[in-house]
Amino acid sequence: MKAAFAALVFSLASIVSAYPITGDVVNCRTGPGTSYAIKKSYKKNQDISISCQTAGTSVNGNNIWDKTADGCYVADYYVKTGSSGYVTKKCTASSGGGSSSSSYCKTINTAGVDLIAKWEGFVASPKPDPIGLPTVGYGHLCQQKNCREVKYKFPLTKTTAKELLLDDLPKYTKCLADYLNDKPKLNANQWAALTSWVFNVGCGNAKTSTLVKRLNNGEAANTVAAEELPKWRMAGGKVLPGLEARRKDEVKLFKTASSKQAYPKCQ
Known part of the structure; x- marks a missing residue:
């Protein structure tokens, strides 16, 4: 009887609680961030089951993302869990959250930061980029109206814009670490060049890219970068000379010994 009762308690404790969606339409994404691809959407008051939680893009001050029973992620800000903190276990690498390595470089070297700043260009106050997305600083994509999530005063100076860029970079290095297995061995310049690319194309695009697949297959990193990076030259359905030039700079940095x-x- 005791064994049966213990098994029942364990079973009940393992049941994932359901929580209602608070937003009108909330997107469930392939990863814990707004740059990931949308897998499906939930309607207001629809109950979702949360299997685990992990850190991701901050939404109105809450950086927790909930992995649902559908295998995708929603911002915890839009889920009525009754708490602004974690209400269940944290996601692990095996459950689809966390990085494949905890010792990768969370940021990038000066050469990479300068490359991103060069090609993103300095924007002192929020305005649409070439394809209509609201940005500020050196390529910071606004998450709220008028970029209210930015902690620096507008108009930004080049110094505060660089600080904002440094704040943003760990999101993109984490994407890389999440998507790459242990086969690629990347030096500081290679890591910086790839981070610049992910910063530009978005985490969702990087995750499904042939570039990442080839690196994970163990192909020579310099060859993969030289062949795959130049393919990413389009935005808004058009080939942009600026993207072609940026990819050349990224390949050059990638091939620079470190x-x-x-x-x-x-x-």
């Missing part, structure tokens, strides 16, 4: 390792271990 004795410092960045992935899977940071030196």
Whole structure:
């Protein structure tokens, strides 16, 4: 009887609670962030089951994302869990959350930061980029109206814009670490060049890219970068000369030798 009762308690404790959606239409994405592809959407008051939670893009001050029973992620801000903190276990690498390595470089070197700043261009106050997305600083994509989530005063200076960029970069290095397995061994310049690419094309696009698949297959990194990066030259359905030039800069940086390792271990 005791064994049966214990099994019943364990079974009940393992049941995932259901929580209602609070937004009118809430997107469930392939990863814990607004740059990931949309897998499905939930309607207001629809109950969802949460299997685990993980950190991701901050939405109105809440950076927790809930992995649903459908295998996709919704911002916890739009889920009525009764708490602004974690209400269940944190996602692990095996459950689709967390990085494949905890020792990768969370940020990138100066050469990479300068490359991103060069091609994103400085924007002191929020305005649409070439394809109509509201941005500010060096390529920060606004998450709220008028970029209210930015903690720096507008108009930005080049110094505060660079600080904002440094705040944003860990999101993109985490994407890379999540998508890459342990086969690629990347130095600081290779890591910086790939981060610039992900910063530009978005985490969702990087995740499904041939570039990432080839690196995970163990192909020579320099060859993969030289062949795959130049393919990412379109935006809004058009080939943009600026993107072609940016990809050339990223390939050049990628091929620049460096004795410092960045992935899977940071030196």
